[in-house]
Amino acid sequence: MYSTPKEEIESRISALQSLMRQNGFEGAIILQRADLFYYSGTGQDAHLFVPVEGDPLLLVRKSFERAVADSPLQHISEVKSFSQLKQSINGTGHGIKKLGMELDVLPVNNFRIYEDLFPGTEIADVSPLVKINRMVKSPYELAIMKRAAELNTRMFSFVLEVLKEGMTEMELSAHLEAFYRQNGHQGFVRVRSFNQEVFYGHVMSGSNLAVPSCSVGPTGGPGTNASMPQGAGLKPIGRHEPVSIDYVGSVDGYIVDQARTFYVGEPPEKFVRAHNVAIAIQEAVVKRGLPGTAAEELYDISLEMAKEAELLEGFQGYPPVPFLGHGVGLELDEFPVIGRKSPHILQENMVVAIEPKFIFPGEGMAGIENTFVVTASGLKRITHFDDSIQVVPC
Amino acid sequence: MYSTPKEEIESRISALQSLMRQNGFEGAIILQRADLFYYSGTGQDAHLFVPVEGDPLLLVRKSFERAVADSPLQHISEVKSFSQLKQSINGTGHGIKKLGMELDVLPVNNFRIYEDLFPGTEIADVSPLVKINRMVKSPYELAIMKRAAELNTRMFSFVLEVLKEGMTEMELSAHLEAFYRQNGHQGFVRVRSFNQEVFYGHVMSGSNLAVPSCSVGPTGGPGTNASMPQGAGLKPIGRHEPVSIDYVGSVDGYIVDQARTFYVGEPPEKFVRAHNVAIAIQEAVVKRGLPGTAAEELYDISLEMAKEAELLEGFQGYPPVPFLGHGVGLELDEFPVIGRKSPHILQENMVVAIEPKFIFPGEGMAGIENTFVVTASGLKRITHFDDSIQVVPC
Structure with a gap:
C-alpha cells in the first residue's frame, strides 16, 4: 500500500497551523475522509487533532494497524470512545478556546457530540482554511x-x-x-x-x-x-x-x-x-x-x-x-x-x-x-x- | 422515466405527519436526496415542506420541469433563492414553533442558514421519524x-x-x-x-x-x-x-x-x-x-x-x-x-x-x-x- 512521504505531511500540517494561527484557532479536529487523508496519510476511521503549535495526534478508531502503516505521523493512538478521544486531546495540555472542525460537512447531530465533549470551547469552521490549504x-x-x-x-x-x-x-x-x-x-x-x-x-x-x-x-x-x-x-x-x-x-x-x-x-x-x-x-x-x-x-x-x-x-x-x-x-x-x-x-x-x-x-x-x-x-x-x-x- | 404512484406518496406523507403530530412538530423540511425521493417522488434539487396538517409543498431549485414530471404532489413551485423559500413556506400560513429537519445529515453551516431564515423557530431533528417511517x-x-x-x-x-x-x-x-x-x-x-x-x-x-x-x-x-x-x-x-x-x-x-x-x-x-x-x-x-x-x-x-x-x-x-x-x-x-x-x-x-x-x-x-x-x-x-x-x- 502506497504511503504519503513524511515531508509532505509535515509541510501540509505546518501550512494549516499557519492559517490557524492567523485565524485564532488553538486547535483543530480533522475528521472528514479526504481532509484526514491529506493531513495524516491515512483514510482509516480516525480523528486528527492538530494543535496550532507542536505535533498533531492521530486518534484512530478503526483500523489502528493500518493507520500506523499508512501514516508517517509520530503520535498515533487507538481510541475506542468519545471520552478517550477527549482525554487524549485534553492530555496534550493545549488550552483550546477556539477549536476548528469541518462545519461545511459535519452534520448537526455529530457536531453536538463535540460541543458536549468540549464545554466552554467555541467550535468554529476550519473548512475554509483546509480548502485554501488543499487548493x-x-x-x-x-x-x-x-x-x-x-x-x-x-x-x-x-x-x-x-x-x-x-x-x-x-x-x-x-x-x-x-x-x-x-x-x-x-x-x-x-x-x-x-x-x-x-x-x-x-x-x-x-x-x-x-x-x-x-x-x-x-x-x-x-x-x-x-x-x-x-x-x-x-x-x-x-x-x-x-x-x-x-x-x-x-x-x-x-x-x-x-x-x-x-x-x-x-x-x-x-x-x-x-x-x-x-x-x-x-x-x-x-x-x-x-x-x-x-x-x-x-x-x-x-x-x-x-x-x-x-x-x-x-x-x-x-x-x-x-x-x-x-x-x-x-x-x-x-x-x-x-x-x-x-x-x-x-x-x-x-x-x-x-x-x-x-x-x-x-x-x-x-x-x-x-x-x-x-x-x-x-x-x-x-x-x-x-x-x-x-x-x-x- | 418511472414515477411513484400518488397513493403511495400520500400514504407516506400522512404517516410522517402522524409521527410529527406525536412529537410536536408543526412542520418539516425534507432535503436529503433519499428522503426527498421517498416523500415527493423526485430526486431533483428541492426542499419539501411538510406541514403537520394539510398538503406538502415541493419547492424546486433544479430541475423544475423534471420534478413536475416525477412527482404526483399537487403543489410544486420553482424557487431560486432562500428568501423565496422562506416566503413560500411562510405563505402557507402555518405557524411553526418547532420545525423538523434532517439533522443527522445536514451540515452545521447549512443548518445555520435555516436558523437565520426562520428566527424564533426551533429547528429539531426529524430524521428519527423519517427513518421509522421508511423502515x-x-x-x-x-x-x-x-x-x-x-x-x-x-x-x-x-x-x-x-x-x-x-x-x-x-x-x-x-x-x-x-x-x-x-x-x-x-x-x-x-x-x-x-x-x-x-x-x-x-x-x-x-x-x-x-x-x-x-x-x-x-x-x-x-x-x-x-x-x-x-x-x-x-x-x-x-x-x-x-x-x-x-x-x-x-x-x-x-x-x-x-x-x-x-x-x-x-x-x-x-x-x-x-x-x-x-x-x-x-x-x-x-x-x-x-x-x-x-x-x-x-x-x-x-x-x-x-x-x-x-x-x-x-x-x-x-x-x-x-x-x-x-x-x-x-x-x-x-x-x-x-x-x-x-x-x-x-x-x-x-x-x-x-x-x-x-x-x-x-x-x-x-x-x-x-x-x-x-x-x-x-x-x-x-x-x-x-x-x-x-x-x-x-
Whole structure:
C-alpha cells in the first residue's frame, strides 16, 4: 500500500497551523475522509487533532494497524470512545478556546457530540482554511494527478474501440467503467458539497446531454431512475449526434476531470463550430490563467467569448451554472471556483478543471474539459488526450 | 422515466405527519436526496415542506420541469433563492414553533442558514421519524426490491461465468460492475452515515477478506489506495480460497444487499464448516424474525450460536462489528439495526439484510448475506440465489 512521504505531511500540517494561527484557532479536529487523508496519510476511521503549535495526534478508531502503516505521523493512538478521544486531546495540555472542525460537512447531530465533549470551547469552521490549504498542490500531488491523467488518456483511446451506433449510454458506461476498474480506479469519486452525488461523471448522447437535472454541473442527464436522476440513461447512441464522455480519472486518491466529444459518423456543422468556440475559450483562459489573476476574470472572458460567438444561450448549461471551472484534487469540488463572484485569486500550482460547454436544448452539447495546473506562464495541461472531436465510422 | 404512484406518496406523507403530530412538530423540511425521493417522488434539487396538517409543498431549485414530471404532489413551485423559500413556506400560513429537519445529515453551516431564515423557530431533528417511517416498506416498494434481487441473482450467475484463477479482485469487480451497469444499476449506492463511503460493496478473496478497515461492516479489505482503503484490491485470486462477492443490487432507486462465497477448486473443510454455521444462524434468525421480536434478540441468537460452534472469535469481523444485520431500502444503512442495544422491535414489512460472517485472520472469511422481509411467519427471502458455496473448477 502506497504511503504519503513524511515531508509532505509535515509541510501540509505546518501550512494549516499557519492559517490557524492567523485565524485564532488553538486547535483543530480533522475528521472528514479526504481532509484526514491529506493531513495524516491515512483514510482509516480516525480523528486528527492538530494543535496550532507542536505535533498533531492521530486518534484512530478503526483500523489502528493500518493507520500506523499508512501514516508517517509520530503520535498515533487507538481510541475506542468519545471520552478517550477527549482525554487524549485534553492530555496534550493545549488550552483550546477556539477549536476548528469541518462545519461545511459535519452534520448537526455529530457536531453536538463535540460541543458536549468540549464545554466552554467555541467550535468554529476550519473548512475554509483546509480548502485554501488543499487548493495549492505540491509537486508530489501533481505527479499523482499526472498518472490519473494518463489513465484518462487510455480510457479515451478505449472509447474509440468500443463506441458503436445503437449501444445505449449505459452500455458504453459499463465498458468504460470496467476499463477504469481493471486499471485500478478507486471507483468512488468524492464530492464535498451536501447532497451531491457523482458516479464517475456523465456519459451521454444527443438530446440527453440537454436534459436538465439536480446536478451542479453544466450537464444533467436522465440517469436510470427518478431517485438518481443524472448521468447516463437508456438512450441508444445514434449517428451524427454528440456523445460526451465527461469522466473522472483517479489514481491513489487523486482525481482529474476531463471531457471529450465523440461521434458515430460526421458531426453537424453547428456542433463543430461550437466545439471550436469552446477550444478558443480554453486557449484564451490558458493564456490568462496566470498567478495573480482573479478566478472570476477567466469566467468573464468565457462569457464574453460565448456572447461574441452568439452562443451565450445554453453556455454552461440550460439553465446555466455560474462557473467555467473548479478545483480538483482529492475531491471534485475543490477551490478555486472559476465562476461568478469567486473570491479566489489564481496561485501557482492550483489545479483547475476548465469546462466550456454549449447546450443545445433538445439536441445535445458541444464543448470540452481539461484539468490544468496554474504556472508562471499560464495554465499548463495535466490531461492530454487530443482535444479534437473524435469520429468513429458508422 | 418511472414515477411513484400518488397513493403511495400520500400514504407516506400522512404517516410522517402522524409521527410529527406525536412529537410536536408543526412542520418539516425534507432535503436529503433519499428522503426527498421517498416523500415527493423526485430526486431533483428541492426542499419539501411538510406541514403537520394539510398538503406538502415541493419547492424546486433544479430541475423544475423534471420534478413536475416525477412527482404526483399537487403543489410544486420553482424557487431560486432562500428568501423565496422562506416566503413560500411562510405563505402557507402555518405557524411553526418547532420545525423538523434532517439533522443527522445536514451540515452545521447549512443548518445555520435555516436558523437565520426562520428566527424564533426551533429547528429539531426529524430524521428519527423519517427513518421509522421508511423502515416499514409498502407492497409497492417490496415489488421494486424483488426486481433488485432478480438483478442480483443474475449477477451471481454471471460470477460463475467469469471467475478464473489468477484474475485480480479488481478485474473480477470490473466484470461484475459492468454487468450491473449493462442491466440498469444506478451505480451510486446511498449510505446515510457521515463519512461512510460504499462502492457497490466488497469483492475480495482469501487473506484480503480479513484485512480490517474503516468500513462499518464485518469485512474491510485493502481497497486500491490509502485514501479509499476498503473493498477490492490488486490481489490475484488463488485456488481453494474464499472469494466473497458482497454486492448491492439496485433497481429504480431501491437496493438489496447480498453476499455469496465462490471458490476456484474445492473449499477447505474449516471454511465449509463455518459456512454451514452461518447458514444455521440464518435459519434460526429466519424463524425467530417475527413481528414483535426485539431486533437485538436476533443478534443475541447469532452470538450464542457462534459461541456454541466455537467460532465467536472473528464472528462479524476481526475486530467485530456489533450487529448481525441492518435495514435496506433506498439506503444501505436503514433502520432497523439488528445488533447490540438496538431499540428496534421487528414489524411486518421491515426489510433487513442478515449477514452472519466469520473472519479467519490472515486466511479469509466464511458466511452469507441475504435480504429478507419480516412477515407474520418469520423472515421471508427477497434475495434468491443458491445459498451454497459455489465452486468453479480449477
